[in-house]
Amino acid sequence: xTDTHQPVRHAVVPSAGRxxxxxxxxxxxxxxxxxxxxxxxxxxxxxxxTDAGIDDMLFVTRxxxxxxxxxxxxxxxxxxxxxxxxxxxxxSLATEYLGLxxxxxxxxxxxxxxxxxxxxxxxxxGDAPFAVMLPxxxxxxxxxxxxxxxxxxEAIGGSVVALLRVTPEQATAYASTSVTTIAVPEGVDxxxxxxxxxxxxxxxxxxxxxxxxxxxxxxxxxDPAIFxxxxxxxxxxxxxxxxxxxxxxxxxxxxxxxxxxYGVVVEDRRFDTGDKLGYLEANVALALExxxxxPALREFLHTELAxxxxxxx
Ligand code: UTP
Numbered sequence: 186x187t188d189t190h191q192p193v194r195h196a197v198v199p200s201a202g203r204x205x206x207x208x209x210x211x212x213x214x215x216x217x218x219x220x221x222x223x224x225x226x227x228x229x230x231x232x233x234x235t236d237a238g239i240d241d242m243l244f245v246t247r248x249x250x251x252x253x254x255x256x257x258x259x260x261x262x263x264x265x266x267x268x269x270x271x272x273x274x275x276x277s278l279a280t281e282y283l284g285l286x287x288x289x290x291x292x293x294x295x296x297x298x299x300x301x302x303x304x305x306x307x308x309x310x311g312d313a314p315f316a317v318m319l320p321x322x323x324x325x326x327x328x329x330x331x332x333x334x335x336x337x338x339e340a341i342g343g344s345v346v347a348l349l350r351v352t353p354e355q356a357t358a359y360a361s362t363s364v365t366t367i368a369v370p371e372g373v374d375x376x377x378x379x380x381x382x383x384x385x386x387x388x389x390x391x392x393x394x395x396x397x398x399x400x401x402x403x404x405x406x407x408d409p410a411i412f413x414x415x416x417x418x419x420x421x422x423x424x425x426x427x428x429x430x431x432x433x434x435x436x437x438x439x440x441x442x443x444x445x446x447y448g449v450v451v452e453d454r455r456f457d458t459g460d461k462l463g464y465l466e467a468n469v470a471l472a473l474e475x476x477x478x479x480p481a482l483r484e485f486l487h488t489e490l491a492x493x494x495x496x497x498x
Contacts, residue, residue, distance in 0.1 A: 192314075195310050195316065198245065199302035201250065213249070215249065215253055222475055222478065226320055230318050234318060239331075241286060242288045245302045247296065257283065267279065297420075299319075304412065311409070316407075317404075323457075323467050330404055333374065336375070337380065337447055344407045344446050346405045346406075346446070347403070348362065349450075351398060357389060361387050361395045362384075362399045362400065364383055364399055366378060367380055383447060389422050399450065405432070408443035409443065414438075
């Protein structure tokens with residue numbers, strides 16, 4: 186019997202992918218370590234998780250991704266030097282995020298797909314609900330999405346995923362859903378109309394099989410029953426073990442065995458930092474909001490746009 190009230194304390198961050206969309210930058214540097222403004226993308230993910238009450242992070246990694254773990258290590262040499270030099274602001278930047286959560290990692294020896302990556306978390310997470318956060322999906326630091334997914338899980342059980350409004354063409358690159366709007370339970374801070382029961386989900390459908398404007402994006406809260414499903418799925422789209430194929434099976438699973446699949450519509454800003462343009466957009470948008478960098482960047486962008494417009498005329 187699944188305990189709905191068990192708090193969500195773990196987040197699994199699949200980080201073992203190859204990042205081919207971002208070559209050549211990602212040949213020797215993990216894409217999770219590419220800076221967004223002044224810190225690696227992975228740090229935003231950890232901050233988002235801890236803001237939502239999660240205190241245990243599990244990175245699923247592979248050879249070449251060691252820098253992710255190193256970013257969350259203390260560095261007494263560096264810290265001592267900064268302290269001696271009185272560089273308090275830099276010292277704070279290098280250390281303020283270290284105590285946010287316990288970080289762990291597990292290897293995915295072969296990149297057999299996102300479903301296979303999440304299955305590597307089974308031993309660590311055990312019989313507890315947990316979040317999965319895809320680091321390519323960078324949420325604006327003010328986002329409440331993960332908190333909303335957790336609140337829905339704690340109110341009605343089952344598993345809860347993020348649903349992005351997309352065009353039919355865009356939907357072919359995601360998991361497309363067929364949904365029914367349901368009432369938001371009392372005490373859950375999700376706008377009425379934004380909570381769905383998912384009745385069907387298909388990974389990367391052809392255009393004529395797209396079911397709605399709602400596609401699943403990289404924030405999920407799963408009942409541990411997902412592990413049973415991940416163990417029985419066969420390779421799907423692209424020959425990979427698809428996470429979608431496993432959570433699709435939760436739709437028909439009885440609620441008292443961890444079944445049920447729900448979606449919350451994403452209203453917060455999200456950037457696809459696994460894509461070159463999305464990465465640039467994230468950098469510009471967040472840098473413009475940065476108290477020190479924003480004003481000068483705004484001025485630079487005005488000048489630069491005027492310069493390119495003159496050059497084009
Ligand atoms: P993607 O397929 O979007 O990411 O996987 P990728 O493979 O890193 O990037 P591209 O498409 O080649 O540019 C979604 C998420 O699942 C992880 C990735 O790291 C990413 O966070 N993943 C994917 C794994 O951890 N293991 C896998 O076998 C596949």
